[in-house]
Amino acid sequence: MSAKRCASYYNATIKQESDYPELEGDIRVDVAIIGGGFTGVATAVELSEKGYKVALLEANKIAWGATGRNGGQVTGSLSGDAAMTKQLRRQLGQEAEDYVWNLRWRGHDIIKNRVAKYGIDCDLKFGHIQTAYRPSHLAELQQMFDEANRRGMGEFMTLVPEQDMPAYLASPLYHGGLVNRRNMHLHSVNLCLGEARAAASLGAKIFEHSQVLDIQQGELATVVTPKGTVKANNVLIAGNAYHKLGRPQLRGMLFPASLGNCATAQLPPELAKQLNPQDLAVYDCRFVLDYYRLTADHRLMFGGGTNYSGRDPKNVAAELRPAIERTFPQLKGVDIEFAWAGMAGIVINRIPQLGKIAPNIFYCQGYSGHGVATSHIMAEIMGQAIDGQMREFDLFAAMRHIRIPLNEWFGNQALALGMLYYTLRENWR
Numbered sequence: 001m002s003a004k005r006c007a008s009y010y011n012a013t014i015k016q017e018s019d020y021p022e023l024e025g026d027i028r029v030d031v032a033i034i035g036g037g038f039t040g041v042a043t044a045v046e047l048s049e050k051g052y053k054v055a056l057l058e059a060n061k062i063a064w065g066a067t068g069r070n071g072g073q074v075t076g077s078l079s080g081d082a083a084m085t086k087q088l089r090r091q092l093g094q095e096a097e098d099y100v101w102n103l104r105w106r107g108h109d110i111i112k113n114r115v116a117k118y119g120i121d122c123d124l125k126f127g128h129i130q131t132a133y134r135p136s137h138l139a140e141l142q143q144m145f146d147e148a149n150r151r152g153m154g155e156f157m158t159l160v161p162e163q164d165m166p167a168y169l170a171s172p173l174y175h176g177g178l179v180n181r182r183n184m185h186l187h188s189v190n191l192c193l194g195e196a197r198a199a200a201s202l203g204a205k206i207f208e209h210s211q212v213l214d215i216q217q218g219e220l221a222t223v224v225t226p227k228g229t230v231k232a233n234n235v236l237i238a239g240n241a242y243h244k245l246g247r248p249q250l251r252g253m254l255f256p257a258s259l260g261n262c263a264t265a266q267l268p269p270e271l272a273k274q275l276n277p278q279d280l281a282v283y284d285c286r287f288v289l290d291y292y293r294l295t296a297d298h299r300l301m302f303g304g305g306t307n308y309s310g311r312d313p314k315n316v317a318a319e320l321r322p323a324i325e326r327t328f329p330q331l332k333g334v335d336i337e338f339a340w341a342g343m344a345g346i347v348i349n350r351i352p353q354l355g356k357i358a359p360n361i362f363y364c365q366g367y368s369g370h371g372v373a374t375s376h377i378m379a380e381i382m383g384q385a386i387d388g389q390m391r392e393f394d395l396f397a398a399m400r401h402i403r404i405p406l407n408e409w410f411g412n413q414a415l416a417l418g419m420l421y422y423t424l425r426e427n428w429r
Contacts, residue, residue, distance in 0.1 A: 002060045002209040008340040009263035009387040010068050010169040010189040010303060015121055018062045018193055020200075023207040023228040026094070029053040031386055032223045032230045034212045035238035035244065036060075037067035038188075038375035039364050039382075039404075041195045043236060045114065046383025047119035055206060055230045057223065059211035063192035065242045069342025070372060071261060071291045071303045072109060073281045074184040075380060076126055079370040080350030087351070087399050093422065101151060107319045107373030108184060110380060111191070118201075120189075120194030128183030128281040131174040142176040148180075154377035156182040169282065170275050171327050174386035185281035185293045188372060234386050237363040240371075241345035249357040252403040254366050256343040260316040261303035263295060265335040272298040275328055290323050300324065300331065312341040344369045352378055354385075362386065 005011040031047055033040045036058025042058045058064065076137035080082070081100055099264035101403075113269035115124050132138045145159045158179040161169075165174050198208055215235060216222040223230040237245050241256040267275075276282070276294050283291035304323050305313075313319055325332045347353055347366035352374060354364050362381050367374040378396075385393035 002211065003064070005061055005064060006069065006340045006342075007338060008069060009295060009299065009338040010063075010072075010187060011117075012338065013187065013190075013295075013297070014189050014193065016193060016197070016372055018196060018208060018419075020062070020206040020208040021228070023057060023210040023225050025227075026229045027055060027205065028231045029055040029205065030425070031055075031234045031236065032057065032221070032232035032381075033236045033238055034215075035065075035240065035243070036062040036192075036206070037065050037238065037240065038192055038195075038371060039240065039379055040190055040236070041199060042110075042376050042379030043364075043382045044199040044204045044206075045195050045202070046379055047386060048199045048204045050383065050387055052386070054199065054204040056199070056206045057210045057212055057225060057230065057231070058208050059242075060208070061208050061345070062196045063189045063204070065191050066240060066342045066344055066371060067375075068189045069261060069340055070259070071189055071281075071293070071301065072185050072188045073128065073277060073283070073373065074108055074186065074373045075281070075283075075291065075370075076108075076180070076183060076373075077283075077370055078104045079368040080347065080372060083349045084351050084399070085189065088395065091395055091398065096288060103377060105182065106380070107376040108182060110376040111184070111373070113187075114195065114198070115191070118194060118198040120191060120198070122194060123187040123193040124184060124191075125186070125279060126184050127179070127181050127278060128185065129168055129177045129179045131169070131282060131284045132176040133173065133284040133286050133289075135175050138176050140285055141176060145178055149326070150424075152265070155184065156180055168276075168278055168280065170277075170330065172329070173327055174284070179280065183281065187296070188255065188374075192406060212243075212245060215361060218360065219360075221358070221360055222236065224428070228306035233360060235361045236386070237357075237361070240365045240367075241343040246357045246361075250363060253353060253386055254347055255404075256279065256340045256347045257346045257369075258312045259344050260305060260339070260341045261301065261315050261322055262317050262320050262336050262339040263299045263301045264331065265299065265337045266340070267298045267300065267334075269298050271330070272300075275330065275417070277380060290327065292327070299337070300328070300334075302327075316341050344371065349402060351399050351401065352396060353399075353401060354378065354381065354393055356397070
């Protein structure tokens, strides 16, 4: 049985709700995509633009999972960048550093261009600041600033010393910051719903409330739902942490971690302007960080902490309130009107996982909390691969990943211990 949308700010402010039918009967397409989040929907756009017949199957509603529960930040903080660069050197040599650098910003252009092309109303804004939570973080920001300048991105970047931080954030916490005006923030659900409408306008068949029960392998793969089937030349599994398909091949590779988020009641416009004068998205330099921004209607949307047990926290608002009030003492006692959690797909080495479980059954998953931009990059790569352009897909499919044996519970405990280690190390910096 499919589930309703969660009680998030995003879902309360949907501009045009989806209303796609449940799959009933048998259909035949070129490509079947399983999962109606950013990866699945963006790949549907990519392939539909190339002229493929696409069917997209979502168990609940479009943007129901992590796509509709994130912080809405589109930044160049590519997950697993160092590990990715190291592995890519085996295949690309000295080009690896340039490839990863350019990958950081590729999702920005895809999203920006798609929003413009299809007229998607998703509150898209430019501007982000990464903050130094501790003095030791300043060297990291300086290094990032120098790298951006070396690569010709200096016009987008401003390194902010501690004494100038009040012009950017009315918070007592930070020792400096790095502003990036190429980074963006947006309404995630409205973006995904807009992309789904774009795919449908190009001929893609979209089905909600259509949980995939099985994928039968063969020269033509068959995707089975409770009331119908889809036969397709190729299948893409794009459910991330919200599915159990593709076993045993995918077992032990990806683990769900719950990310909490909330939104306050609407703030007086003058208070919102005081707190965040330049309307920037924000996150800090810690390994387990806080991230926040203002919504279009002057709420503070705030996320932070990660629950690696694989279960949602019991009271997201209560867990996040201390961090909100620590960041902005002016908001002590503020009403929190929306609170929600979502499951991110965490990969041990943080490198997105692309591959096949059969010659014509692909998977794409594992953005480790950096999914808004990364999902669009990987969707472009998946669209190319299914179209026969395998170069970039093969780069990622050749990546070495750590597979944790036994069951998912054991993997989550191992992941939690690893994260505790990094958190303790961070606290000693």
